[in-house]
Amino acid sequence: MRNAERLCLAHFWVAFAAFLFACAIGTWQMWVRSPLGANVGTPGQYFMSVTAHGVSMAYVLTTFFIMGFGYFVAVTALNRALPGKLWAWAAYWVALLGVVLTVIPIATGQASVLFTFYPPLTASVWFYIGLVLVVAASWIWCVLMLIAMTQWKRENPGRPVPLAMFATVANAVMWLWTTVGVAVELVFQVIPAAMGLVQTIDVGLARTLFSWTLHAIVYFWLIPAYIAFYTMAPRAAGGRLYSDTMGRLTFILFLIYSLPVGMHHLLMDPEHGNATKFIQVLLTAFVAVPTLLTIFTITASLEIAGRLRGGRGIFGWIASLPWERPMVLATGLSFVMLGFGGFGGIVNMGYGMNAMVHNTSWVTAHFHLIFGGSVVIMYFAIAYAIWPRLTGREYKTLGPLRLQLWLWFIGMMVMTLPWHWLGLQGQWRRVANFNYADPIIAAWGPWVVVSFAGGIILLASAVLFVANLAALHRSPALGIVRPLYALAVHPPLRVPAALNGFALWNVLVLVLMIAAYGYPIAQFLIDPSPGAIVHRVR
Amino acid sequence: MPDITPRPSEPHVLDQPWRMWSSVAVVGILLSGILLGVLVIPIVQGRSVGIDAYTAICRALGILPGSPAQPQSPTPLPGIPVSQVTWTSDLLQILARADVRRGHAKVQEVCVACHGEKGESIGVEFPHLAGQSGAAIYKQLFDYRTGSRAHPMMTDVAKALDEAAIADVAAYYAGQPQRNPNLVTMAESPPAIVQLVELGDPKRNIAPCSSCHRAGAGGPIETPVLAEQRAEYIVQQLKLYASGKRRNDVYARMRTIAAQLTDEEIRGLAFYYRAGFR
Amino acid sequence: MWSFGVGIFVAASLSMILFTAFTISVNPPSNVERLDPKTLHLSGEFAEHNLGTTVGSDGSVTVRAIATQFMFLPRCIVVPANRRVTLRFASPDVIHGLLITGTNVNTMVVPGFVSQVHTEFTRAGDLLMPCHEYCGLGHSGMWANVQVVAQDEFKPGPDGRISCAQR
């Protein structure tokens, strides 16, 4: 089994290397944008940096972490060897090759188009080909996850798939659906333009296809955090999962409602009518359901733990939770950030209300809180939880781990709360510098400096995180392997096929996607919009 | 210790209500969304401003332009173009596939006297054309030809060329070795000029010169590349833009910027981009 | 019980949207009006000299502006306070976007389409209208100024045109 551990570690180290690098350049960007960094760096350098930050965080950290974590879950939750290990390694190397191909044009300034592309701007074709390879590799991972679950079900007829694996496969299935949009955009529109085969591009169609991917991709990143909430946090706290069914429902709801909602990223776009926007906003409102179910179920699970440890009264159980354990601490901090991020989110999805905040720092604050905050802090907690098992070594003390989690939380709050405020004032996104001589912008200056301080705290936390993991590789050998996954209060004995597989849900996703994206995409085929001239950045 | 001994499920009995109710819920949510978004909201909003239901629904779906909640009064206005060049897909393909040999012949016939066979101009008032963007050369020749830009010599020269010849000439000069940023003049330029080129001037709302005029910057398609260019030519053209005597820059992209530059800055920029030392 | 609460939450957030849509007709700016970005400058309403603020014979105020790499044209827009204004934008090149600080005016400007926002500015003052979508290396230097003036200061010329310098 050493091979499976090496496989996981190989993925995680690529992910965390990209993460550390992205944190460093992210902090640099905040300096450039602040009043302290006037005339630092050219726009070329700045947008190169933004592109690298986005690609590292959104594509490399997430994809490699999720693949590595998926392999870990498939082996440990199913308690059987990973099928197709050679394929898994092949996928790893293909993804790594993709990263290298993507990084070279970014570093040479030939791909300063940000990680969200913005056609008709086009980068060097290698930038896109590299990203396609990363996605293709992740498809291999999806298939391996599906095979692992199917084989296990065949060996264990009638038994419920362990929740951690069920959720991982839900994520794999969702990811296959998710990537269709961006894959079509890249293969049929952007790559031909980047290669010079075509001179114009239908921008409305490109934006629509990208929006297909743009929301669900965030849930792809998020699901590992939710797996930790449901399967690891209750055990770490010394309790049980309040409801296994709730967990299954949550992941199913993520699968069906994360996809037909991407157009809420296009609310301010002119190429779609109000009606289709409204339909997707209504579906977006239902994306809140799985998160609200999770908040309740996990809080109840922690309450079980707290009361078992002697907590009394309505809130007494909170104090008696073992907050010294990184997983419990991270879960608590993650929930706080999820609350603030959710607040920002319901304003974003507010149909007309989106006009108040679209493309302002409010949005940047929202996704940094949700992804960078509540999700990435759970990536930390997962890494801390499974690193001893991967390396066979034990922490000498948990102090630095807790410090790191606290620093991340504080840094994230200090960085993003001012961004919300600035966003409401109209501070816009994606600029290399502000004209602080303007009276409106001058008033923002102090808050920009505060958020920059938050960025520095985050960078310190990121360095400490990698140092903590690296230190473990030289720590004493692990004594006892503690169990990782929580039991449910009522462990599921039989579950309906609907909660044990994805056939029904795939059909419903198809129905929803046809209803939500059928006409919005078809309109570009019925009446193609006038093409825009391709602008090549290189 | 809980009993976790597995027992086989009875899929049909257990599964049927799940199948049914989840489908009902999802389809119900979807239908209510369609009902509200396509019918109720546009009809109610349209009624409040006197737009009939059919028009309101068509606007909501995006079949007709406009908002279902606002009267739409399109006012077609006549317009006078500052340049008649239209960058179509076909034109860009023609430029990409233009005949360089024919272009060379044409250059030797009409251009060589001032701009040189390889695009190295023979006098300070003539721009170097070697390695210049083909689209930029095409745009200027076309504008001379249609009168959007005027020059005592170039107007007649361009009028004698047809569109295909313009494309050939543009492609030929574009294919000559590219001129590179002149590191010496860049190093000798005062910081304020370097800043204008690299960072622009936020206080005056001037974007960096390099965000369009560097090769491969991804700016407007017709933007000329500035590198090792005749300083005198740059000064002259910036002044023409500033005074509004030259106005074939689509949407006044250069007129607005040039009008804000001081004479000293114009000279500084010309020095920064000047040719020499090869 | 909790699912019930979740249901209430979803219903409440949706009814706020519906309430706003029905009472004050708030929608996202969705004006599916195709216009070829390659010929914008040749003729029609987005030709250079038609840009800016125009008051129609019916008293309607329309602002037309171009978002291009890397500036807006006109670079300053004047609008009246507390009066219905229609803003129309188009891009001849790449994707842009804009907001006006302190207001709800916000739209993407996608080449191939006319973006249209109807609004009423509620307070007079000098505002900023930056490009908020990445449009290339000069993106940070792209913004316009917006002057919202009181009704009695808003005096268009005989041709119905008014610009910042004039007022």
Next chain:
Amino acid sequence: MQSNTSSAADSPFEAADDIDETALASVMRSVPLGAAVLAGTAVALLVLGYLAVYLLVFIPRGTVG
């Protein structure tokens, strides 16, 4: 990571915990009251925040459409 066993109970990762069933049963009489109150309060605050932004910022800035 052992793969030679088939029962989840034998796996070191999903092993039985040492929670006493009677203690759990007694705790389950009060769960999820605290969770409902805590999560309910958090969601209520969220809604209040949303309403505050809606009424204090969005509406005064004028309608758009």
